[in-house]
Amino acid sequence: MQRRHLFTAASLLAVPLLAPPGIARAQAAWRPDRPIRVVVPYAPGGTTDVVARIMAEPVSQIIGQPLVVENRPGGAAGLVGTDFVAKSTPDGHTIIVHSNGHAIAPALVARMPFDPVADFAGVSMCGRVPQVLCVNPRLPAQNLAELLALIRANPGRYHFASAGIGTAVHLGGEMFRAVNRLDIAPVHYRGGGPAMQGVITGEALFTVDPIASALGHIRGGNVRALVVAGAERAPTLPDVPSASELGMPEFAVDAWIIAMAPSRTPAPVVAALNGAFAMAQRQVAQRLAEQAVMPMPDLNTPEQIMGFVRSDMARYAAVMRGAGIRPE
Structure with a gap:
């Protein structure tokens, strides 16, 4: 019995040695003493929410406390x-899992209540997700050419579904409208889930949703996928053509998912969270791949993550200006 207990204890002590040394040191430096609140700034059901919930379980096991996902939708x-997370106590117990809407916001809001880069510390770049244009399956348009013909024959009549001003879904719709010079306006819903429901019920003509959240609706027959917004087909939707295949290479947009902490969070805390998310991503890589979430392996450190946000802010600002959208 004593030998069995000693073997078990030794085995448990050996487990951290399986982790990369940097992660093991980060975890040893800080451990949360209560559950970690994970804010998702959108309604349940969208891509950001899906990824946050996939990541929460393995991170909880690694970090030693539950990660509780809390949806706080609202605002561009x-x-x-x-803003809630930016002003939260910087002790590692409140973080945010956000989309590339975080980098789009400055192109839409003239008076930002926070600085998207300076007020946050990068914890993890959880992955990127190609986006797909979906319509109601009862719509007469069976393909992209027929959809464009329908919109052009009825200028100003139809709307596309946005997940809220400045979201990846909004950006995708605006890019499709701008590339094709269409007379169509957005309807802004409170998140990706409600936006997709708007297409399913026929309130909106189409939405350009990240594949991670659209996939179940496509496979279930609730919506019809017409085109992947990018140069290549998505592995999870092999029968759906890419925009480049259809002669529309300018229609290219991905969503990305990021975890961040308030900027004043101590470096050892950020390092511990960064290490836990990195380990968790390896554990759930297959689940993320099934949701069409693709890794971004070149973005590992907090500095690299926030540098990427800064560069994408400039890129999205240029896209929004080209769409005629100005900060308000």
């Missing part, structure tokens, strides 16, 4: 939830 590009 999720400003309500993001």
Whole structure:
């Protein structure tokens, strides 16, 4: 019995040695003493929410405390939830899982309540997700050419579904409208889930949703996928053509998912969270791949993550200006 107990204890002590040394040291430096609140600044059901919930379980096991996902929708590009986290106590017990709406927001909001880069510390770049244009399956348009013909024959009649001003879904719809010079306006819903429901019920003509959240609806027959917004087909939707295949290479947009902490969070805390998320991503890589979430392996450190946010802010600002959208 004594030998069995000693073997078990030794085995448990050996487990951390399986982790990369940097992660093991980060975890040893800080451990949370209560559950970690994970704010998602959108309604349940969208891609950001899906990825946050996939990541929460393995991170909880690694870090030693539950990660509790809390949806706080509201404001352009999720400003309500993001501002809440920016002003939260910087002790590692409140973080945010956001989308590239975080980098789009400055192109839409003239007076930002926080600085998207300076007020946050990068914890993890959880992955990127190609987006797909979906329509109601009862719509007469069976393909992209027929959809364009329908919109052009009825200028100003139809709307596309946005997940809120400044979200990846909004950006995708605006890019499709701008590339094709269409007379169609957005309807802004409170998140990706409600936006997709708007297409399913026929309130909106189409939405350009990240594949991670659209996939179940496509496979279930609730919507019809017409085109993947990018140069290549998605592995999870092999029968859906890419925009480049259809002669529309300018229609290219991905969503990305990021975890961040308030900027004043101590470096050892950020390092511990960064290490836990990195380990968790390896554990759930297959689940993320099934949701069409693709890794971004070149973005590992907090500095690299926030540098990427800064560069994408400039890129999205240029896209929004080209779409005629100005900060308000």
